[in-house]
Amino acid sequence: MSTRFPAHVRVYRSRSGEAAVRSWCERELAACPGMRPLPRIEADGHGTRVHVLDGGRGVPVLVLPGAGLSSAALTGTARLLARDRTVILADLPGEPGLSCPHRPLGGRAAAYGAWLDALLPQVTDRPVVLLGHALGAAAVLSSLPSPLVDRLLLLNPAGLAAPVRDTGRLRATCAWRLSPGEDTSTRLLRAWGGPAGPGPLAEWMTLVGRHCRTGTVPGLLRGEEFRDWRGVPVTVATGSRDRVLSPALLRGAARRLLDTDVHVVAGAGHLVPHEAPEQVRDLLRRGGG
Template sequence: MTESIYRTLHDPHARRRIDDWCDARLSAWAVPHVRDHRDTVAGPTHVLTAGDSDVPVAVVLVPGANACAAAHLPALTALAARGHVVAPDVPGEPGLSSGRRVERARVHQLGAWLDEVVTRLDRPVVLVGHALGAAAALAASSPLVVGRVLVSPGGLRRPRLPLRLLAAAARWRAAPRPATSYRLLEHLAAPAERVDPALVEWLTLVGRHVRPGFVPGRQADRFTDVLRSRPPVVMAGVHDRLLPPAHVAPAARRLLGTDVVPLECGHLPDPAAWGHVAGTVDALVARRS
């Protein structure tokens, strides 16, 4: 069964408010880029493309839950400066793609959707997935995928749920406004990191106009021989309260045979951390070339 992620009974213009924020944010982005919509198995998908289209290997950035390309501009800026980056908004998450959420077997369906996005690129790709996006990257099986970088990854094990973070999330859900959004983002960022005002705006809109989604657990049947023979790079923020390296590492070693690369960030990587991710992608692309 599918339902809209948007709270249209509360506000009939809920979807438009999310779209307007994304459109304004992308229009103001200084990096040259192209946007289009494509029909996919999961519904209409907004795809943003930036960087050098002549490079042989593309990078596909898959956003996490409650996120989209417009909310990931620091990541896109870092990746576009080094090559060709493609960022599809995940259907069923707030953004410019389909607003219909499919709850049953969701990660499996996102894997099929991501395979379709990758196939249309018609070139080798490195997948970079954050949180829910990492779970989708694990579920993808296209032979065009030559590498995966999983950042604060969903799909390996369920996240920790510290009481203070849960309380901040509950206050945000009950009364989504800039103050509660800011406090929740403080729990998702590193202690000394400045909270991005744009993300405060975004999270306030999401809290007001979007229904809660789901958090992926371990996708045991997705850990195929292909993943084990070419293990993903797994990265986690040392200040991540949900999926810190010590929490993710046992599952990464047991299921994928790989260690966790620590990042100096929280659950939401800052621009410097995305720069380190982009450097890791460079190494994977160079190995392929």
């Protein structure tokens, strides 16, 4: 059954803003050697753009970005991971990027889980690692276990615990929303425990701040949204400096709900796929393929 995204809830504030964001994404993806787009996919009624970077002989990985992020911001990480395995990048519907711009009003995690259920058999015919970052991890946890899932790698995962309340992060978020620019975007990334200086990610966040409506990330997944992943290898990791979902916050939930510990990525914050791609590569290698 299709989980509809209400057509009037658009992530973009204007058509020109949508064009600016999509143009940035297309440029970054086109600049990545070997990256190829798949034809537009309809998954649970939501138009989805997927890109593939063919790689080594390891188990392929399907990468789902976090809220406010996109595949185009992960091309550097994809190039590194492709040394070991094929990398599949999918933009979540309702988030800035190249997929459908319509955002769900309620039941957001369940909507993304249904979307992933429909997407998976259209992008692979053999088992893959599902790598979800933040909101992408919540989508993974809300999807149905499948023979096409080899294992899970959840980075800074939303859904396991409620985010830390932090006044500094709130102030940085308000400043970024009111006046998106290099300075406020860099401050926001720093408040997440992320990169401390200007760079491509700050450029992306400035673009998002100017042209997109920000949404809320799901808190705790409800019982009916959280699927039974027993029997599937699961790795949970977060940054030692993550000020949104700290290692201490995630440990109890990961043990209780997924029967696993939390790997701590030293020196990283809430943006592990962007900050520590080498460590992400190591975590994938530890899974055995």
